[in-house]
Amino acid sequence: MGSTRYITSMGELTRKDNSLCFRKNGKNVYIPVENTKEIYCLNEVSINTKLLDFLAANNIIVHFFNYFEGYxxxxYPRNQYNSGKLLVKQVECFSSRRLDIAKAIVKGIGNNISEVLYHYYKHDKKEVKDTIDWIKNEFYERVEKGNDIREVMAAEGEVWQRFYGDFKYILPEDFIMNKRVKRPPDNPINALISFGNTLLYTKTISSIYRTHLDQRISFLHEPSEGRFSLSLDISEVFKPVIVYKTIFELVNNKKLKVEKHFDKKVNYCLLNEEGRNIFITAFEERLESVFNHPKLKRKVSYRTAIKLDCYKLIKFIMEDKEFVPFNAKENI
Known part of the structure; x- marks a missing residue:
């Protein structure tokens, strides 16, 4: 899967000469270091400091997930992209321009939710037009008039709730969501959303790591201990077109089935290993799919688009160039 390696089984990851070796059930699977940029450990994986030293020397990031498929x-290796000047500017921007960036992000979420819904509207799901019209006629104005972060986030919360409310027109009955439940997810659709959002969040962590931005200083979400809040900001506008389009296509094409690909317990529901692998494959294919970029005049993947949004934010921070996050309508 390109530069990403996924480990979905229990086992041990070690260094073997100048490559990586994953040992499971008494068998070795070798992972070439060349072109490997990140590794996802989605099960119990044993590692040692010798391996970590090798990963650091090769600039390979490793993301770890828990039993509930949460992050x-x-x-990641000692940050080689530190920039004191950008850090100072990023902090200054948080103090003076936070609301401007937050509004741009939330408008971007609305743009991309509207674009995803419009795709289904064109395919005879006429019921979603109410949300498309609300975004066009009320949402943008409400965001623009927001006087503080709380008001902007309230508008964001409502656009997501309206989007979730339209799932009943897009998905079959056994994937309908009564409400969004995260930790742990309680039904198949919540399991897919949580897993997809977490994959996108970690992809964004990797993208930000390879720029000079500081992961801890965010603008829409409150900077907080224990998580990379800037990754939450950057990933938010990509969720409709990367995570949700992947979910809708897998479910509607019957590639994921409730009775076959989920483990349902008393108070939670998770993808099983086969289900995870199906989702990961589709998610990576979505990330690598390309569109014509209007400004660059060339084809660009969604993975690259995430990094481009990081650079746009840097341009805003350093040069005061308008920050306009990824817009599916303009880029497809």
Whole structure:
């Protein structure tokens, strides 16, 4: 899967000469270091400091997930992209321009939710037009008039709730969501959303790591201990077109089935290993799919688009160039 390696089984990851070796059930699977940029550990994986030293020397990031398919944390090499000047400017921007960036992000979420819904409207799901019209006629104005972060986030919360409310027109009955439940997810659609959002969040962590931005200083979400809040900001506008389009296509094409690809317990529901692998494959294919970029005049993947949004934010911070996050309508 390109530069990403996924480990979905229990086992041990070690250094073997100048490559990586994953040992499971008494068998070795070798992972070439060349072109590997990140590794996802989605099960119990044993590692040692010798391996970590090797990963650091090769600038490979490792993301760890817990039993409930939630994000536990990341190992990444000592940051080679530190920039004191950008850090100072980023902090200054948080103090003076936070609301401007937050509004741009939330408008971007609305743009991309509207674009995803319009795709289904064109395919005879006429019921979603109410949300498309609300975004066009009320949402943008409400965001623009927001006087503080709380008001802007309230508008964001409502656009997501309206979007979730339209799932009943897009998905089959056994994937309908009564409400969004995260930790742990309680039904198949919540399991897919949580897993997809977490994959996108960690992809964004990797993208930000390879720029000079500081992961801890965010603008829409409150900077907080224990998570990379800037990754939440950057990933938010990509959720409709990367995570949700992946979910809708897998479910509607019957590639994921409730009775076959989920483990349902008393109070939670998770993808099983086969389901995870199906989702990961589709998610990576979505990330690598390309569109014509209007400004660059060339084809660009969604993975690259995430990094381009990081650079746009840097341009805003350093040069005061308008920050306009990824817009599916303009870029497809």
């Amino acid at each position: 536990s944390g990341s190992f």
